[in-house]
Amino acid sequence: SLSRFLSSTSKMAASDSASSLPVTIDSINPKVLKCEYAVRGEIVNIAQKLQDDLKSNKDAYPFDEIIYCNIGNPQSLGQLPIKFFREVLALCDHTSLLDESETHGLFSTDSIDRAWKILDQIPGRATGAYSHSQGIKGLRDTIAAGMEARDGFPVDPNDIFLTDGASPAIHMMLQLLLSSEKDGILCPIPQYPLYSASIALNGGSLVPYYLDEATGWGLEISDLKKQVEEARSKGIAVRALVVINPGNPTGQVLAEENQRDIVNFCKQEGLVLLADEVYQENVYVSDKKFHSFKKVARSLGYGEKDISLVSFQSISKGYYGECGKRGGYMEVTGFTSDVREQIYKLATVNLCSNISGQILASLVMSPPKPGDDSYDSYIAERDGILTSMARRAKTLEEALNNLEGVTCNRAEGAMYLFPRIDLPQKAIEAAETANTAPDAFYCKRLLNATGIVVVPGSGFGQVPGTWHFRCTILPQEEKIPDIVNRLTEFHKSFMDEFRN
Numbered sequence: 001s002l003s004r005f006l007s008s009t010s011k012m013a014a015s016d017s018a019s020s021l022p023v024t025i026d027s028i029n030p031k032v033l034k035c036e037y038a039v040r041g042e043i044v045n046i047a048q049k050l051q052d053d054l055k056s057n058k059d060a061y062p063f064d065e066i067i068y069c070n071i072g073n074p075q076s077l078g079q080l081p082i083k084f085f086r087e088v089l090a091l092c093d094h095t096s097l098l099d100e101s102e103t104h105g106l107f108s109t110d111s112i113d114r115a116w117k118i119l120d121q122i123p124g125r126a127t128g129a130y131s132h133s134q135g136i137k138g139l140r141d142t143i144a145a146g147m148e149a150r151d152g153f154p155v156d157p158n159d160i161f162l163t164d165g166a167s168p169a170i171h172m173m174l175q176l177l178l179s180s181e182k183d184g185i186l187c188p189i190p191q192y193p194l195y196s197a198s199i200a201l202n203g204g205s206l207v208p209y210y211l212d213e214a215t216g217w218g219l220e221i222s223d224l225k226k227q228v229e230e231a232r233s234k235g236i237a238v239r240a241l242v243v244i245n246p247g248n249p250t251g252q253v254l255a256e257e258n259q260r261d262i263v264n265f266c267k268q269e270g271l272v273l274l275a276d277e278v279y280q281e282n283v284y285v286s287d288k289k290f291h292s293f294k295k296v297a298r299s300l301g302y303g304e305k306d307i308s309l310v311s312f313q314s315i316s317k318g319y320y321g322e323c324g325k326r327g328g329y330m331e332v333t334g335f336t337s338d339v340r341e342q343i344y345k346l347a348t349v350n351l352c353s354n355i356s357g358q359i360l361a362s363l364v365m366s367p368p369k370p371g372d373d374s375y376d377s378y379i380a381e382r383d384g385i386l387t388s389m390a391r392r393a394k395t396l397e398e399a400l401n402n403l404e405g406v407t408c409n410r411a412e413g414a415m416y417l418f419p420r421i422d423l424p425q426k427a428i429e430a431a432e433t434a435n436t437a438p439d440a441f442y443c444k445r446l447l448n449a450t451g452i453v454v455v456p457g458s459g460f461g462q463v464p465g466t467w468h469f470r471c472t473i474l475p476q477e478e479k480i481p482d483i484v485n486r487l488t489e490f491h492k493s494f495m496d497e498f499r500n
């Protein structure tokens with residue numbers, strides 16, 4: 001038939017004239033080749049193949065399912081969305097529901113009220129329309145009020161840029177700051193590899209500062225200073241300092257005094273402070289508390305004219321875990337008006353972020369309050385999720401610390417554990433023979449033996465000669481004992497196999 005003929009012809013054309021295709025691996029942007037993002041790297045690709053094999057043959061491997069512990073994606077592992085948030089979203093997206101009498105029996109009073117309030121902030125009540133490039137003004141007003149309630153300092157809604165998750169906001173700021181490899185960004189090691197990937201894509205230089213595993217991933221100002229001076233001696237203009245608090249992959253929550261030192265350091269060294277605070281709701285230990293860098297800077301008396309501070313927030317984390325809805329924002333403060341106009345111009349290039357993400361960002365920053373119809377159920381959902389995460393973190397941390405040659409700092413916050421493994425020399429040699437980093441060798445063996453997917457520490461950076469992996473705390477609580485058993489059994493057999 002014609003379709004078969006066209007199909008075979010096109011396939012033939014592709015195979016015969018592959019060499020005449022216009023794009024080769026050597027002709028694409030070398031910055032793309034240099035870019036790496038380990039959270040969805042090689043181990044995950046192998047896992048997806050194993051998962052396909054299991055679909056066609058459930059007995060293919062010594063396990064019956066793949067457990068993805070590589071990515072902070074709570075709802076993919078069974079976490080439910082927050083009811084009130086989804087009620088408001090549904091009503092905003094299908095406004096005719098608001099005219100139906102049955103709706104009052106299906107939706108809470110305050111979700112109906114909130115939906116009307118949001119719709120009245122959207123021109124034409126049209127969630128399908130492009131919005132202002134920084135996001136719907138009314139939603140930015142709500143977010144600004146939420147931040148003021150959190151920090152006790154004023155927020156200008158015009159400093160807020162609503163984005164499709166924190167990722168594009170981070171890309172935007174790095175694109176603004178990086179002109180060449182002569183521009184450097186101070187990043188923590190271990191770091192969340194969006195930063196190294198974005199710096200590579202934007203042609204800049206990553207200037208590392210090492211978090212100290214021995215002190216619970218503490219950040220030493222003296223090390224920051226040493227790294228800046230070393231970079232400057234090589235002709236690199238250090239433009240900004242990235243701080244991820246709570247930390248990914250390391251899970252530490254900064255002490256407020258350490259934050260004050262960091263703000264003073266940025267002020268003294270003329271660095272933009274890029275404060276990644278996407279895990280601000282994820283704090284599990286009673287001796288630590290989240291403080292925004294905005295609050296710390298303003299409490300030190302630093303205002304708009306004293307320090308350039310960009311704070312990032314996301315709807316992907318916390319207790320909400322709305323990763324796929326792609327919502328978040330950055331608050332941009334301390335830039336001259338002409339530079340501020342260039343940031344706005346960057347935002348206009350992508351027109352606007354998606355409206356569902358914008359609505360959810362406003363709900364995250366202004367959730368139900370005491371007395372609201374949904375408040376009790378909202379609090380029960382929120383605290384249920386966060387206390388379960390805290391228990392899972394503790395259980396996995398203890399299990400890891402019980403493994404031979406493994407040490408794991410406590411997860412004070414965020415969603416990950418980042419244990420260090422002292423691998424036997426024979427395992428390191430076997431990895432070299434397999435042309436694989438030792439921690440990636442361990443992770444591949446773990447996956448093939450148990451179906452558990454974790455990310456090698458080499459994907460985040462680590463002190464040379466040390467080996468780690470990152471595991472999320474996200475599998476549903478009832479699955480954690482099985483994961484611990486599989487991991488423990490595998491680890492023992494691995495260490496026995498490669499014992500010196």
Ligand SMILES: Cc1ncc(COP(=O)(O)O)c(CN[C@@H]2CONC2=O)c1O
Pocket residue numbers: 039070071072073164165166167168192194244248276278313314315316323327328
């Ligand atoms: C520190 C940090 N910043 C920004 C982001 C980007 O989030 P959104 O673009 O979704 O807002 C992530 C996502 N965390 C990745 C994704 O899941 N696991 C991770 O390590 C993150 O961990």
